Amino acid sequence: MTLLLFLAQTIRIAVPYLFAAAGGALAERAGIVSLSLEGFMLGGAFGAVIGAHYTDSAWIGVVSGVVAGLGLAGMHAVCTLRFKADQIVTGVAINLFAVGITRFLLQLAFDSSSNSPRVAGFGGENVGGALALASNPLVWLGVAVMPVLAFVVYRTTFGLRVRAVGEHPAAAASLGVPVNRVRYAAVLGSGALAALGGTYLALDQHQFTDSMTAGRGFIALAAVIFGRWDPMRAGVACLLFAAAETLQIRLQATQIIPSQFVAMIPYVLTIVAVAGVVGRSRSPAALGRTTE
Amino acid sequence: MRMTESRRAALEEALLPLAVALAVVLVVGDLLILAYGEAPGAVWRLLLDGTWGNAYGIGQVLYKATTLTCTGLAVALALRAGLFNIGAEGQLAAGGFGAAVMGLALPTGTPSLLAIGACVAAAALCGSAVGAVPGVLRARFGAHEVIVTIMMNFIVLALLNYVVAAKLHVPETLHTPALEAGTVGRVAATFPAFHGSALNWTIVLVAAAVVSVAWYLFRTRAGFELRAVGLQPDAAEYGGVSVSRTWIGAMALSGAIAGLGGVNFVLGYKGYYEDGFAGGAGFLGIVVALVGRNHPLGVVIAALFFATLSQGGLAINAMVPKQIVEVLQGIVILAIASSVPEVRRLVRKAAGARRADTGATS
């Protein structure tokens, strides 16, 4: 039973990571740096709460959350692809903007600087634990997202083109592959996926709170890098990071390891991955290079 | 003739980001203010009154600009060496922490200047240590500094949070006890007009840092080599420069400058270290460097601009939510980042056309 609870809690924590990391892997494979996953998630969370609040439907919340993520990703794509803005600077800006705009709209819509009213979510109010988890369609979607992404990246024409433009865009362009269109699609897809992660968070907590994503976008990015830009490995990394968090929560009472040290695990592992075990933890060759 | 033309082109290129920033702030700001149902004119007047309209406002803007100048200068210096330091946030926090620990360790009654010197050195050293790690990992293992600096931010902030929460905090708070020695005086103590503002003499230290960095970059051999590494590492290596040593040195120096920013808060304002004091100033440093075109003087101007926005947000909070400012910041960065490549292309083209016109004479 404890094992089941442990697993359930790990998955619950992992779902937002899985969505966001899927988005990150997709965009980075196409050569676009994913520093803005955090912003996409936050936008998605807020969008979901707005949709769910005004319609009382969690499903509408999912739709509006994804729309918000698409909006932010669209800004990111236009700046980096149309105007050749630096991807890292743009990523930082999107994150700042997402924090600002959600706070502003929170004030505008709900007259609060901290949180929204309670909104609809998935699953009955009274079912707890693993059952609540199983009744949430977003959980199932989250568990399936990495295998699906792996299929898209490795088995579809779109995926082949994504890999080509992320590695050698000039070669792809010389064959008539519409490099920018592929990248737009990848960035928008990444925005939608990351926003689903934010949506899950907000609907799971039945509300939006200020800056509620709390760095999860960066953990997802760490998972992408730790997973060497491969969807399945990134998925495993998400589960690993989530398991560590679960363990920490379980052990909190005992105070064996300070929580801050557990929180560091994903970041330390990622540094180790890019520095130590490296050699093979190689990013897509054209990553970050949309500027001439 | 050509000198003045190329200077003019350079000036146009340097000033355009700021012009873009102002234009975007005005247009988007108007829309947001109207969305909230207020009159833009009145809000802007309030913003100006609350920042540059009185000594207190000016003091607050200068105080905020001091920190932003440090982080912006840190990012700019690393970028000159070709490295993207996203870790100024963590380096800033580490610097503040270092200053605080030194201040707590020094006995009461240590001569003020000596104590300040020790605290400032500790801040620079701590920031430098945090900055050097990604530099070393890049130079030795080819680990991308963007990834490492991002990750370092979280690690450093978590570590500091642990140390403060577990060992150093005053009960019920997340800050250390007040420092025994090393605090920097407020400007208001000398010029009472600034009364109430956090502006302190750290600003002089930071101004000196700006001048030093400019001198270092453009007048010394080390600066010549650092910029060469940033522009073309292969050519620098050919020119006898150790690229890896330059990278490590640039990151250490960058971290030290960011760490200096911690002095402003810890020694100059609160007199203690408080968890989370960096509050995004490190990330904003990226923007400051961008708008300032990686030039020390540009960094100062950009820092003043963003400090004005930030302080202005507080001033207008009575009429519209101060979050407007955060939205504007994001938009401004996007607009500048998007327009800079375009602007550079246009300026190049114009310069090329001028050269073609005068080609016969050269």
Add this chain to the structure above:
Amino acid sequence: MTTPTAQIGPAPVVRMTGIQKHFGAVHANRSAEIEVAAGEIHALVGENGAGKSTLMKILSGMLPADGGRVEVGGRDVTGWSTTQAIVAGVGMVHQHFMLVPTLTVAENVVLGREPVNVGTFDRDRAIREVETLSKQSGLIVPAERLVADLSVGEAQRVEILKTLYRGARILLLDEPTAVLSPPEVTELWGVLRRVRDQGTTIILITHKLDEVMAVTERITVMRQGATVAQLATRETTPEGIARAMVGREVDLAIRDGQRVTREPGRTGTANGLIVSNLTVRGARVERAVNDVSFTVAPGEILGIAGVEGNGQTELLEAIAGLRRATSGRIQLGALDITAATVRERADAGLSHIPEDRHQRGLILDYSVADNLILGQQHRFTQRGVLDRHAIATNAAEQATRFDIRPANTTAKVRDLSGGNQQKVVIARELSRHFIVLLAAQPTRGVDVGAIEFIHDALRRARDAGKAILLVSAELREILTLSDRIAVMYGGRIVTVMPRSDASEAVLGPFMTGARKGSQADAA
């Protein structure tokens, strides 16, 4: 059209007229034109920087022309896109391969036109189609292997297959032999003839006249961005083509080196370069330089001939201190510099004109004056501070002496022409104190006037008693300048001979690996 024009049939399959193209201040194509008949192998020749590649990139839709008209199959296609060009059957094989290293051969070939099976990428069919095409054309490639693992020759075959897969009827090849070994070159000609016989028109960009004579039917010659001649291969001679390329009478006899100007200075190696048993690791191969020994005496130019990619780059980088030697020894006279840093080598008297000035030799965004001290910045420094006055004085002096234009030394090097950029490098490396000079591709991509200037400068340095190691892909340059000539093949020096014994005919078999001399000759 100032020179004789070869007759062409009524309907050329490609006709480009009045093509203009600028890159910033550089005028790459000035009223360039070309007419190509269906089913021929057509040579587009010209010296480096003549605008050949630019013209072909415009034809293939990669670059828009600033002016002029492009017709393919009688249709006006001016300003078309790569996609449109591909659909119309125009395929280009670039000098630098356009392959995605992390994808397989089959994936690279079908990219952009992938076979689809119920909405997903049909990998099996891609492999089958590539294998079929491979058999038809005689271009044998391993369809399922990653491109990163291919040899250069295989990679080029993949490039050609890519165009054939798209049904190319007009095939553009940009300097295809630059990276190939001689047997691979022969094989390539076989493939091109076969493809031509199957009805494909081929345009071959090259500056190697033997290739032109060997496989082409007609020739378009470009010089400084303009078309200067259209010739029928059968009706012309290498001399005729060379005259058109250079724009004046060229004594190929001198270039081929029938006359010997000078015997090597045999003054010992006290101040020369001594390389003993040097082995250097390359990016892909363990022994890019394999147990190489040779000396360069003061007052002589040792030329290293060889097809590019046979270890010359690694050899020079190792001597210059930019790449670590696995084993062996490098000496400047008696001084062992094997483990010295770049700066220590420079201070010991090593000068280096690197093969890639854009990557290595210059900092493009630095001024001419700053570039003129690169590598010697410590000599223009007082207590860590740059001596701006000395830097400016030095710059003014060098700009005058080496005729660098414009004379304004505060201009960015990026804004200079290729020839003047190279003069900056030459000025810097020749004006300081040195005893040994490494000169790699010293005239690559510079105009004719600058070539002669640079050659004169190298000869003068030699006559002043410097030891010069010259590496060039241009065999003519090696023959023109060298006192002794070594040939590198497969990381080894396969022969060394005095200039008087050398000619293209003699060196050829060594460069192709067909003949091997004894390395003992080298010492």
